[in-house]
Amino acid sequence: MSETAPDPTAAGVTRREREVLDLVVARLANREIAEALFLSERTVESHVSSLLRKLGGRDRSALLRFAPPPTVPTATAGDAAGSRGLPHVLSSFVGRDRETADVLDLMRRHRLVTLTGPAGAGKTRLAVQLAGSEAIGGPVTMVDLATVRTPDDVERAFADALGVTGDDRRLRSVVRRTAASRPQLLLIDNCEHVVDTTAELVGELLADSPDTRVLATGLGPLRVAGESVYDVPPLPVPSDAAATGWDADDPDGSAVSLFVERARAVDPHLAMTDENRAAVATICRLLDGLPLAIELAAARARYYSPVQLVSLLDDRFALLTDAARPSRHRTLEAALRWSHDLLGDDEKRLLARCAVFPADFDHDTAAQVLILPPLAATDMVRLFPRLLDRSLISRRQGTSGTRYRLLDSVRQFAAGKLAEAGEVQRLQDRHADHFLAAAVTRAADLQGPRQPAAIAWFDEHWSDLRVAVRHSLQRSDHTAAWAFFSGVGLGWEVLGARGEVFDWLRVLLARGLPDGPPGVRAAAGAAVMLSYQDTGHALRVARQGFALARGLPPGPELALAHFGLGWALMYQHGETGIPHLETARDLFAAAGLRWHEALAIDAIGLSTTDLDRSVAFSLRAVEVLTGLGDRVWRASALVQLANRCIRAGVRTEEAQVWLAESERLAIETGNRHGVLHVSAFRAFLDQRRGMAVADRLEELTVEFERIGDKRCAVRCLLGRAREQGSGAERSQLVERAGVLAGEMDDVTLRSAVQAARASA
Numbered sequence: 001m002s003e004t005a006p007d008p009t010a011a012g013v014t015r016r017e018r019e020v021l022d023l024v025v026a027r028l029a030n031r032e033i034a035e036a037l038f039l040s041e042r043t044v045e046s047h048v049s050s051l052l053r054k055l056g057g058r059d060r061s062a063l064l065r066f067a068p069p070p071t072v073p074t075a076t077a078g079d080a081a082g083s084r085g086l087p088h089v090l091s092s093f094v095g096r097d098r099e100t101a102d103v104l105d106l107m108r109r110h111r112l113v114t115l116t117g118p119a120g121a122g123k124t125r126l127a128v129q130l131a132g133s134e135a136i137g138g139p140v141t142m143v144d145l146a147t148v149r150t151p152d153d154v155e156r157a158f159a160d161a162l163g164v165t166g167d168d169r170r171l172r173s174v175v176r177r178t179a180a181s182r183p184q185l186l187l188i189d190n191c192e193h194v195v196d197t198t199a200e201l202v203g204e205l206l207a208d209s210p211d212t213r214v215l216a217t218g219l220g221p222l223r224v225a226g227e228s229v230y231d232v233p234p235l236p237v238p239s240d241a242a243a244t245g246w247d248a249d250d251p252d253g254s255a256v257s258l259f260v261e262r263a264r265a266v267d268p269h270l271a272m273t274d275e276n277r278a279a280v281a282t283i284c285r286l287l288d289g290l291p292l293a294i295e296l297a298a299a300r301a302r303y304y305s306p307v308q309l310v311s312l313l314d315d316r317f318a319l320l321t322d323a324a325r326p327s328r329h330r331t332l333e334a335a336l337r338w339s340h341d342l343l344g345d346d347e348k349r350l351l352a353r354c355a356v357f358p359a360d361f362d363h364d365t366a367a368q369v370l371i372l373p374p375l376a377a378t379d380m381v382r383l384f385p386r387l388l389d390r391s392l393i394s395r396r397q398g399t400s401g402t403r404y405r406l407l408d409s410v411r412q413f414a415a416g417k418l419a420e421a422g423e424v425q426r427l428q429d430r431h432a433d434h435f436l437a438a439a440v441t442r443a444a445d446l447q448g449p450r451q452p453a454a455i456a457w458f459d460e461h462w463s464d465l466r467v468a469v470r471h472s473l474q475r476s477d478h479t480a481a482w483a484f485f486s487g488v489g490l491g492w493e494v495l496g497a498r499g500e501v502f503d504w505l506r507v508l509l510a511r512g513l514p515d516g517p518p519g520v521r522a523a524a525g526a527a528v529m530l531s532y533q534d535t536g537h538a539l540r541v542a543r544q545g546f547a548l549a550r551g552l553p554p555g556p557e558l559a560l561a562h563f564g565l566g567w568a569l570m571y572q573h574g575e576t577g578i579p580h581l582e583t584a585r586d587l588f589a590a591a592g593l594r595w596h597e598a599l600a601i602d603a604i605g606l607s608t609t610d611l612d613r614s615v616a617f618s619l620r621a622v623e624v625l626t627g628l629g630d631r632v633w634r635a636s637a638l639v640q641l642a643n644r645c646i647r648a649g650v651r652t653e654e655a656q657v658w659l660a661e662s663e664r665l666a667i668e669t670g671n672r673h674g675v676l677h678v679s680a681f682r683a684f685l686d687q688r689r690g691m692a693v694a695d696r697l698e699e700l701t702v703e704f705e706r707i708g709d710k711r712c713a714v715r716c717l718l719g720r721a722r723e724q725g726s727g728a729e730r731s732q733l734v735e736r737a738g739v740l741a742g743e744m745d746d747v748t749l750r751s752a753v754q755a756a757r758a759s760a
Contacts, residue, residue, distance in 0.1 A: 008066065011054045020047040024063045029147065064160050086132055086142050086187070093129050094258040095235055100126070103230055104135050107215065110228040111206055114191075114216040117232035118391040118407055119335035120292030123217040124189050126232060131187045131215060139184045146190040151197035158201065172201070176208050183211035191218035192390070193342050199224050219339055220389035231391070234289030234407070238281045255284035255294055262298035263306075270301055279306035286313050288407040293332050316409065336413040339392055346375060348417065350383045351392055355414035356427040359463035360396075360403040369430050400460070432468035436480055439465055440487030446494045447595040449629030452669050458495055459670065466500060473507050482514050486522035489560075490599060492529050494632040496673030499708040502533055509541065517557045519548045524564035532709050535571040536745030542568035556596075559587035563600055570607045572747055578607050595633075598624035602637045611648055615641060632674065635665035639677045646685045655685060676703055680712055684719060694723045714740045714749050718756055 008018060016037075023033045030044045037044075048060055057063060103126070106113045115123045131140045143161040148154055155171050162178045179186065186205070191198045199222040205212050206226070216222060221229045235255035259280050264270050272280075283306060287293040293316070297309060304312060316332060340348065353370040354361075367380045375383075387393045388404075395404050406414060418424055439461075445454035458465070465484075472481040485492075485508065492501065505526055513519035523545020530538035542564040549561035563584035569577030585600035598621045605617030618641040625634040639662040642655035659678050666674030680700050683693040697716040704713040717737035724730035734756045741749035 006055060008055065013051065013054055017047050017051055017054075020044060021051055021063060021066060024048065024051075024060055025066055065165065086128055086140060092261065093125065094261055095254060096122070096126055096129070099230075099232060100130065103130055103215075104133075106228045106230060107136075107213065110226060111210075111212070112202065112214045112216070112222070112224055112227045114218060114221050114227055114229050115232050116218060116220055116229055116391055118234075118290070118394070118410065119219070119339045120290040120332060120409075121232045121234060121391070122291035123232050125291065127187055127189065127215055127217050131185060136185055139182070140187055141184055142187040142189065144189045145194055145198065148194055151194045154194050154197045154201060175201075176204060179205050179212055180209035183209075185213045185215060188214060188216040191216050191222060192220060192339070195220065195222060198222065219342070219391045235284075235291060235294070237284040237289045255287075255289040255291075256280050258291060259284060259294050259298045262295050263301035266299055266302040276306045279310050282310050283313065286310070286408060287316075288409060290332075290407065290409060292335055293409055296332060316412065332409060333413065336410060339390055340413070340417070342390065343386075346379060347383050347386055347390075349375060349421065350379070351387055352414050352417040352421055353423065353427055354387075354393065354406055355411050355418050356431045357406070357464065358411075358467045360405045360460070361464075362401060362403060365434070366404070369427070369434050372426070372430070400456075428471050431464070432471045433480065435461060435464045435468040436472065436484040439484055443488045443491045446488075446491035446632075447628070447630065451494065451629070451631055455495065455632070455669055455671070462498075469504050473504065478508060478511055479514070481508060482518060482522055486514075486518055486525055489521055489525045490528060490563075490596065492525055493636070494671075496632075496671055496707070499706065501529060502708050505529060513541070513544055513548065516548065517552070520545050520552070520557045520561050523548065524560035527564035527568045531568060531571050532711055534744050535568065535747075539565075539568040539572050554587055554590065556588075556591050556593060559584045559591065559593070559596065562587065563596070563603070566600075566607070567603055570603060572745075574748075575607055575609060578604055581607060594624060595628055595630060598628065598630070599633060602633070602640075605637075606640060611644065611650070614644060615651075631665040631669050632671050635662040635669075635671065635674045636677070638662040638665075639674065639681055643681045643684070646681060646688065649688065652685060652688075655681075659685075673707060673709065676700060676707075676709075677712065680704075680716060684715075687719060687722065692723060694720045710740045710744050711746065711749065714744075714746075714753070718752055721756055
């Protein structure tokens with residue numbers, strides 16, 4: 001209290017009135033006080049009126065003179081309440097060891113450090129923890145600007161925090177003199193909505209005294225000379241692969257540690273089963289590691305299991321609400337709305353449009369997709385940095401340059417605003433058209449020395465392509481989707497089997513192939529892809545494509561028609577496809593399509609039953625592909641070459657060399673499908689040598705089924721059955737292989753299954 005303020009106890013202030021007084025001094029509104037003390041707003045109003053009668057004053061601003069005095073003992077470690085104005089922290093501080101060390105180092109070297117980051121990232125919590133630590137030393141004064149409504153109120157908030165009074169005409173000079181009168185740290189929280197006025201005053205305070213230091217928090221920097229900006233990241237979350245690899249009882253400072261600690265506060269009996277452990281990891285990933293969102297989700301562990309919470313997060317803004325939380329961030333939606341309300345109309349429009357990207361994006365792509373009336377091209381340069389400064393867009397430095405993204409919660413919030421603006425369809429159309437066209441352009445690089453970069457591009461933009469194809473499939477006109485699929489063409493084999501591609505094909509083929517050359521190209525690509533899952537269907541589609549090619553002059557489309565039919569016949573009728581493959585080879589060569597020619601040569605080798613002739617064709621294909629700089633199809637040719645020799649039990653030493661080279665190429669290009677092929681055929685080779693490989697083949701079966709490669713899944717099942725000798729387990733494996741082979745309508749595989757049944 002100031003010297004002129006009467007003693008509340010002597011004035012007859014009750015215990016409840018004292019609680020209300022403390023929250024008035026903390027600048028909480030009546031509604032917030034009511035929520036904090038579980039009272040009605042009318043009761044709070046009654047208490048405030050009583051306080052004014054007992055303590056004197058015409059309005060609640062008179063009660064601010066009862067704020068604690070500015071001079072207090074230095075806080076002890078972990079005791080944030082030891083410094084003036086720092087809130088009493090009721091929960092433990094989880095994680096942030098690296099961030100704490102980083103910011104303390106910055107504070108030793110800079111007098112002004114600003115913590116920035118998205119709403120809910122935990123900036124205030126980190127700042128309070130730092131301010132209350134022994135490492136800071138000296139008195140700390142906290143200036144909370146959250147409840148400041150206008151820039152004109154900023155000086156008054158500083159004055160209240162410093163415990164000084166004065167009329168508006170001389171208040172600024174009084175604040176400056178008081179702040180400069182002693183060494184101290186000013187913790188200035190929530191600057192974003194009054195950033196210009198705050199920055200001006202902070203600059204003056206720092207200039208007045210070399211012993212004044214400032215730790216500020218906000219969505220963006222203050223932009224004061226000498227400022228050091230630290231972006232507070234979300235808490236680390238486990239990857240999909242590590243979902244069950246962490247120990248809930250061994251806190252590591254991650255998002256899952258925060259969730260478990262807060263969840264056990266409301267449900268001490270929460271058990272971390274494998275199922276719950278995986279669910280908690282998923283929750284933390286879906287919430288982007290944002291501490292506010294995780295704490296609000298953990299509070300619901302009293303009512304829902306972690307598994308239930310995962311499904312409920314589809315409606316996260318309704319779920320993540322805490323009505324008892326006395327702050328402006330009572331809900332995740334409120335935190336995001338706070339940030340959103342600070343934007344101008346054009347900034348809001350651009351943010352909403354960013355929601356069309358499902359994952360990372362680059363600046364140039366954003367400009368091409370998002371800029372349409374009423375926004376102009378010049379607006380991108382003007383508006384985009386503002387969204388970054390507000391921490392509504394995150395950025396990271398990738399191998400291909402700076403990448404941007406919306407945290408998932410921000411994306412959901414922005415998507416709602418996009419729907420309100422009625423722009424969803426228009427933006428989804430632009431997004432789909434852009435990425436499907438870009439993919440076709442990139443597909444040409446899948447055929448030569450730029451193959452690794454092209455594969456990396458498809459991997460990096462796969463989320464965009466997935467969304468774009470789904471959107472295109474919802475249209476009545478599938479022209480764009482077919483153009484994308486046929487534009488990639490035989491490049492799908494380079495990209496490797498991806499389960500959802502088969503789903504897309506099923507929808508597209510149900511509507512029928514396009515007419516003319518586009519249909520021929522589409523049929524060839526579909527025949528190659530379908531051979532992984534249903535060789536009978538692949539053959540039917542290839543014949544449809546061949547029929548569409550009738551009457552076409554010699555050229556690439558006719559060559560593709562022969563190639564697709566020859567490839568499909570290879571799996572149904574063996575050598576009967578060779579004439580078509582030879583025709584395709586000659587037509588590709590005449591058209592100067594050397595990469596396609598090499599693929600046809602390799603397919604001839606795969607179709608040939610004579611092993612020496614087969615090996616000769618494949619080695620010739622490898623030679624051509626090597627000269628073209630291809631790695632993926634070369635790896636495929638080598639692994640299939642090794643497989644044929646392993647099955648025949650010949651040239652196994654060479655097969656090991658071919659497998660090693662194939663594996664090297666697959667790893668270099670990030671071709672997971674190719675690595676799996678090598679692992680499978682290496683296991684088959686070890687099996688022929690008498691080694692037990694059933695465990696390896698079991699893991700590979702799961703992987704091949706996951707990506708949709710039923711052929712290799714059948715091979716692995718039959719390989720596992722061979723180690724069982726006889727009995728029920730062997731029969732189960734053989735029958736399971738038979739089901740998959742039947743689904744594929746693959747003559748060769750069905751014969752292998754029949755042979756396995758006969759040898760049981």
